[in-house]
Amino acid sequence: MNKLLLALAASLLLTGPAFASAESDAMAPVLQFLDAFNKGDTKAMLASSADQMSIIDEFPPHEWHGSGALSRWLSDYDSDATKNGITDGAVTFGKPQHVDVSGDRAYVVLPADYAYKVKGVQVKETGSLITLALIKGADGWRITGWAWSKH
Numbered sequence: 644m645n646k647l648l649l650a651l652a653a654s655l656l657l658t659g660p661a662f663a664s665a666e667s668d669a670m671a672p673v674l675q676f677l678d679a680f681n682k683g684d685t686k687a688m689l690a691s692s693a694d695q696m697s698i699i700d701e702f703p704p705h706e707w708h709g710s711g712a713l714s715r716w717l718s719d720y721d722s723d724a725t726k727n728g729i730t731d732g733a734v735t736f737g738k739p740q741h742v743d744v745s746g747d748r749a750y751v752v753l754p755a756d757y758a759y760k761v762k763g764v765q766v767k768e769t770g771s772l773i774t775l776a777l778i779k780g781a782d783g784w785r786i787t788g789w790a791w792s793k794h
Contacts (some may be wrong), residue, residue, distance in 0.1 A: 666742040669749035669777055672784045673736075681733045685717055693778065697788035728762040736773070749777040749784065755791070770794030 672691035679687035696712040699705060702723040707716045724732065737754035753775075757768040775789040 665744040669744050669751065669779070669784050670739070670742060672777065672786055673751055673753070673775055676786060677734055677736055688717070689713060691786055693785040693787045695787065697776075699790040701791055701793045724759075730760045730763075732757065732759040734758075734773075740772075747779040749775075749779070751775045751777065768793060 676691040692713050697708040698716050735756045741752040743750040753773050755771045755773045771794045772792040776787050777784050778787050
């Protein structure tokens with residue numbers, strides 16, 4: 644029995660760092676996406692994401708999916724921001740609530756805040772959540788979908 648417990652403990656110690664690495668690897672494109680959004684770097688946003696995506700967000704039309712979904716979301720985001728006088732948008736993520744990696748798939752849930760200006764007046768939406776799905780391919784992890792839940 645002691646040998647079995649020892650073997651189990653050793654197994655957990657040996658797989659722990661690999662699991663943490665898988666979580667870190669899956670988080671890389673999520674953090675790349677956040678950094679790119681905050682810098683207005685659409686090329687890097689697109690690089691972190693799969694072409695085939697599904698997106699749900701708080702502004703119309705609220706849902707984008709299929710090939711080029713992120714490009715359409717970016718265009719609609721810009722149109723909505725211009726229409727409503729929104730500038731200087733920046734998102735911050737809190738500590739992940741979930742980073743679940745199962746083989747070549749990952750599920751990530753993060754608390755998020757969105758700060759921006761409306762016609763020059765600072766606004767901050769706090770307590771929102773972003774939930775993301777990712778897939779790992781030959782070129783690494785890519786975001787395949789996300790949903791923003793405004794608080």
